[in-house]
Amino acid sequence: MSKTRFRVRQATIGDKEQMLQLYSSYTKHFVGSASRTLKPYMSMLRRKDNINYVALDNQDQCVGYVHASFEKKERTGEFREIIVDPKHDFEQVASFLVEKVNAVFAEKKAAVVIAGSLRNPAYEKIFPKLGFFESESMGVFMYAVLDVEKLLNELRPVFENRLNGTKSWKGLVAIECDEHSLFIDKTGKGARYVVWTNESADFRVKLSKAALTRLIFGVADPMGCLKNGELKVESTASRGQTSMLLRHLFPRSQFLIMDFW
Amino acid sequence: MAKPVRYKVRNYVKGDEIAVAKILSECFGPVAPRRLVEWYRRNDVHPEDTFVGIVDGKLVSSVDLVSKGLHHGEGAYLQTAGVSGVCTDSDYRCRGIVSNLMKLAFDKSRQRGLSNASLYTGLDNSAHRIYERLGFVDVMTWRTYMKYMDYPFLFARWLRELNRSLKDSKAAVKRLEGWGKSAKIVLKDVGTLAFRFKKNHFQRLAKPPKRTNIELSTDLETYAKIRRGVVQWEDAVKDGKLSVIKGEPTDVEMLKRILRWKWDE
Numbered sequence: 136m137s138k139t140r141f142r143v144r145q146a147t148i149g150d151k152e153q154m155l156q157l158y159s160s161y162t163k164h165f166v167g168s169a170s171r172t173l174k175p176y177m178s179m180l181r182r183k184d185n186i187n188y189v190a191l192d193n194q195d196q197c198v199g200y201v202h203a204s205f206e207k208k209e210r211t212g213e214f215r216e217i218i219v220d221p222k223h224d225f226e227q228v229a230s231f232l233v234e235k236v237n238a239v240f241a242e243k244k245a246a247v248v249i250a251g252s253l254r255n256p257a258y259e260k261i262f263p264k265l266g267f268f269e270s271e272s273m274g275v276f277m278y279a280v281l282d283v284e285k286l287l288n289e290l291r292p293v294f295e296n297r298l299n300g301t302k303s304w305k306g307l308v309a310i311e312c313d314e315h316s317l318f319i320d321k322t323g324k325g326a327r328y329v330v331w332t333n334e335s336a337d338f339r340v341k342l343s344k345a346a347l348t349r350l351i352f353g354v355a356d357p358m359g360c361l362k363n364g365e366l367k368v369e370s371t372a373s374r375g376q377t378s379m380l381l382r383h384l385f386p387r388s389q390f391l392i393m394d395f396w
Numbered sequence: 397m398a399k400p401v402r403y404k405v406r407n408y409v410k411g412d413e414i415a416v417a418k419i420l421s422e423c424f425g426p427v428a429p430r431r432l433v434e435w436y437r438r439n440d441v442h443p444e445d446t447f448v449g450i451v452d453g454k455l456v457s458s459v460d461l462v463s464k465g466l467h468h469g470e471g472a473y474l475q476t477a478g479v480s481g482v483c484t485d486s487d488y489r490c491r492g493i494v495s496n497l498m499k500l501a502f503d504k505s506r507q508r509g510l511s512n513a514s515l516y517t518g519l520d521n522s523a524h525r526i527y528e529r530l531g532f533v534d535v536m537t538w539r540t541y542m543k544y545m546d547y548p549f550l551f552a553r554w555l556r557e558l559n560r561s562l563k564d565s566k567a568a569v570k571r572l573e574g575w576g577k578s579a580k581i582v583l584k585d586v587g588t589l590a591f592r593f594k595k596n597h598f599q600r601l602a603k604p605p606k607r608t609n610i611e612l613s614t615d616l617e618t619y620a621k622i623r624r625g626v627v628q629w630e631d632a633v634k635d636g637k638l639s640v641i642k643g644e645p646t647d648v649e650m651l652k653r654i655l656r657w658k659w660d661e
Contacts, residue, residue, distance in 0.1 A: 278476075282506055
């Protein structure tokens with residue numbers, strides 16, 4: 136992480152491309168984030184009750200931004216999102232941005248300031264220090280699988296990529312959910328999708344839709360699911376290899392959503 | 397399950413926003429039809445993405461679908477059918493109307509090639525059970541950071557919101573009918589706040605009356621968390637964070653409902 140000097144200025148419509156680029160590079164480290172186009176940035180930067188600042192490095196490159204809003208009638212300030220280029224120290228850049236917006240909120244005589252997040256890990260480092268109290272919410276994000284076969288097929292590149300990470304292991308993997316199977320053959324040349332086979336898989340994972348949901352979003356531990364029976368493995372692999380393969384196929388990830396609908 | 401009713405399902409047509417906004421207001425607090433139309437436009441919700449239930453020509457239920465790309469890891473963004481604006485008129489709940497609207501919306505999503513659906517709701521919301529029955533799985537709750545700078549202002553605003561919500565909530569009006577009581581809330585580091593409910597109206601009291609019906613003492617954080625439903629009243633009492641100084645059990649029970657604005661059984 137580089138320790139650079141930053142300059143903070145109000146965001147303008149001309150910053151939209153850089154802001155979108157920052158959002159894309161920041162959110163690729165998380166699961167659950169929504170893809171965006173320039174459209175939300177246009178309205179974000181045009182609305183008068185929004186408070187948007189960008190942090191610039193000494194080469195005038197945008198390294199982070201904050202998007203907040205102030206509801207005048209309700210006197211409510213809200214931090215909507217803070218995005219920082221992953222190459223920079225989040226806490227350092229975000230603190231500059233938050234400080235600036237907090238000053239604006241104070242000037243506008245905010246009665247309450249809110250920062251909501253689906254567990255942005257960086258918020259935990261910033262807001263409690265500024266006197267905010269933390270509260271779990273009763274709100275929950277829910278997900279349903281409508282078409283298992285299609286979902287498994289859509290997730291094929293993800294699983295292929297993850298299996299490529301298991302350098303030494305070779306064999307046929309089957310991921311089975313609701314009587315639909317996804318076959319991936321891992322050879323010395325890499326992982327490759329197999330349309331259908333009647334060969335017996337070297338590593339077969341059987342799981343329910345609920346377990347698949349929690350595992351693809353990285354909020355459940357595959358070994359925990361194996362222990363409690365939510366996931367079953369039929370394999371010729373050793374116990375150690377089973378654990379290694381499961382952790383590669385279903386790594387724990389940080390879930391982060393910033394767009395609500 | 398209440399007695400089934402005969403109903404039709406159709407897509408949104410211009411003008412429906414008035415009835416939908418009214419039902420949304422009853423379920424979630426004040427929503428203006430204009431705001432609703434703005435929201436449709438901002439989120440690219442087309443008329444064919446909104447499903448409404450009609451009983452005897454009256455719009456009683458609505459469900460919207462918002463298409464979004466969700467990151468599923470390794471750079472894979474899958475389209476999701478984002479379910480939003482799920483609401484039913486309180487006179488027509490528990491009849492399976494909204495479940496059916498959602499099933500139809502999912503059939504439509506499958507036809508459009510979507511493999512999954514997603515939504516936001518509250519864990520303490522009765523709709524949560526409906527979503528679970530429809531195959532939805534809890535993925536993640538969220539966390540909020542709050543800083544109060546002028547709580548008396550927020551208290552007054554909250555009472556105004558209650559009065560607005562009261563206009564749309566038949567269940568609340570029914571329960572509060574004839575309940576003319578006052579409450580005094582002593583918040584450490586903030587001061588004493590008081591209100592009364594009289595003639596179907598919540599009224600802030602600048603000075604608490606000498607004889608209040610309910611009196612409680614707590615800290616701002618606990619009070620805010622109880623209102624948000626994150627901390628249960630009983631747990632706060634058990635942990636010594638809230639003490640009820642005065643109040644008949646039925647009145648305290650009513651205050652709990654007012655704080656959470658929960659009127660469904």
